[in-house]
Amino acid sequence: MTSSILPTYNRTPLSFVKGEGAWLVEADGRRFLDMTAGIAVNALGHAHPKLVQALSDQAHKLWHVSNLYTIPEQERLGDLLTEHTFADRVFFTNSGTESAELAIKMARKYHAEKGAAHRVEIVAFEGAFHGRSTGAIAAAGSEKMVKGFGPLMPNFTHLKWGDHAALEAAITDQTCAVIIEPIQGEGGIRPVPEQCLKGLRDLCDKTGTLLIFDEVQCGMGRTGRLFAHEWAGVTPDIMMVAKGIGGGFPLGAVLATEDAGSGMVAGSHGSTYGGNPLACAVGTAVMEAMLEDGFFDHVSRVSGVLRQGLEGLIAQFPNHLEEVRGKGLMLGLKCKISNLDLVRAAQTQLMLSVPAADNVVRLLPPLTLTENEAQEAVSRLSHALETLDAGA
Numbered sequence: 001m002t003s004s005i006l007p008t009y010n011r012t013p014l015s016f017v018k019g020e021g022a023w024l025v026e027a028d029g030r031r032f033l034d035m036t037a038g039i040a041v042n043a044l045g046h047a048h049p050k051l052v053q054a055l056s057d058q059a060h061k062l063w064h065v066s067n068l069y070t071i072p073e074q075e076r077l078g079d080l081l082t083e084h085t086f087a088d089r090v091f092f093t094n095s096g097t098e099s100a101e102l103a104i105k106m107a108r109k110y111h112a113e114k115g116a117a118h119r120v121e122i123v124a125f126e127g128a129f130h131g132r133s134t135g136a137i138a139a140a141g142s143e144k145m146v147k148g149f150g151p152l153m154p155n156f157t158h159l160k161w162g163d164h165a166a167l168e169a170a171i172t173d174q175t176c177a178v179i180i181e182p183i184q185g186e187g188g189i190r191p192v193p194e195q196c197l198k199g200l201r202d203l204c205d206k207t208g209t210l211l212i213f214d215e216v217q218c219g220m221g222r223t224g225r226l227f228a229h230e231w232a233g234v235t236p237d238i239m240m241v242a243k244g245i246g247g248g249f250p251l252g253a254v255l256a257t258e259d260a261g262s263g264m265v266a267g268s269h270g271s272t273y274g275g276n277p278l279a280c281a282v283g284t285a286v287m288e289a290m291l292e293d294g295f296f297d298h299v300s301r302v303s304g305v306l307r308q309g310l311e312g313l314i315a316q317f318p319n320h321l322e323e324v325r326g327k328g329l330m331l332g333l334k335c336k337i338s339n340l341d342l343v344r345a346a347q348t349q350l351m352l353s354v355p356a357a358d359n360v361v362r363l364l365p366p367l368t369l370t371e372n373e374a375q376e377a378v379s380r381l382s383h384a385l386e387t388l389d390a391g392a
């Protein structure tokens with residue numbers, strides 16, 4: 001059957017018609033255990049009653065005005081974010097890509113306003129993913145994403161993962177910012193060691209370089225803290241957020257310190273939909289749920305159960321699997337067999353997972369996953385692995 005949709009995705013022939021918590025119901029009635037959460041988006045699962053309530057309450061009041069006016073729902077969510085993070089300022093976007101664009105612009109504008117307009121170089125890392133706009137693909141720099149799209153936005157340097165000497169050499173008096181995911185998602189669930197994040201912060205401080213954390217995938221409770229960088233005890237100057245912040249409603253944000261955001265004055269940036277009342281009403285409900293006592297403890301507890309089960313699978317299937325990576329409910333199974341084969345085999349066991357680079361299968365379930373559901377995921381993966389020949 002031909003589709004009218006531009007074929008930029010290799011879609012799996014599954015169509016879901018309903019979701020409940022960590023479960024998705026296919027058009028034919030089959031129930032799938034959703035260990036993807038829309039790629040780290042549905043942080044509170046599907047059809048969470050508080051989000052349904054927040055969205056429908058707001059839908060009855062006001063959908064959209066414009067950023068020409070003060071939007072109370074936006075102010076409330078902005079206050080919650082600044083109260084609970086390093087940030088003093090927030091700009092709301094509609095996606096991670098849009099957050100990447102602003103983070104890049106904000107960093108360059110910062111130096112321009114301080115009389116250092118020559119500081120435009122941005123240091124980024126191989127294996128990174130920051131979105132699909134021309135700026136975001138230039139930041140990631142991978143051949144697959146940039147090929148055929150003409151001249152790239154210049155002044156990005158890409159460093160090998162973990163090469164500290166190269167990092168020190170790459171930061172010069174032309175450098176404006178370093179952009180890094182504390183845990184690479186698309187790159188294969190690759191956490192940056194805590195001491196490296198600390199070292200990076202020191203290096204940025206010494207050189208007056210802005211540090212941008214891309215927490216689009218690893219943020220919003222995913223690792224068992226509100227943001228992944230909290231584990232390392234360092235803070236960025238600018239942070240990109242999206243995915244989980246809207247719990248399934250399109251919403252993103254850029255968070256910044258007062259100083260880092262100081263170049264962004266009236267007229268320097270905008271977004272028609274960014275931070276509209278519907279999105280911010282839902283985003284506030286997501287934040288409030290995450291800030292309830294015990295939410296992050298739950299993530300850590302369920303993560304422990306899932307991780308232990310996955311370690312058991314490594315022991316049981318040493319020819320299929322290599323290691324478990326990640327933190328909280330952002331876990332990756334590094335495979336010896338093809339990761340795509342495992343994703344497909346898990347699907348036949350009615351469990352959804354998502355492939356990543358470096359031959360990894362990602363597990364990014366709703367943060368509301370129960371311990372029983374975590375065990376169920378391990379059991380379905382085990383059945384899937386039994387059907388795959390490691391010698392093939």
Ligand code: PLP
Nearest residue numbers: 095096097129130131185216217
């Ligand atoms: N940054 C990271 C780390 C991501 O994982 C993604 C999406 O997967 C993006 C940015 C882009 O986000 P979006 O798809 O919402 O534009």
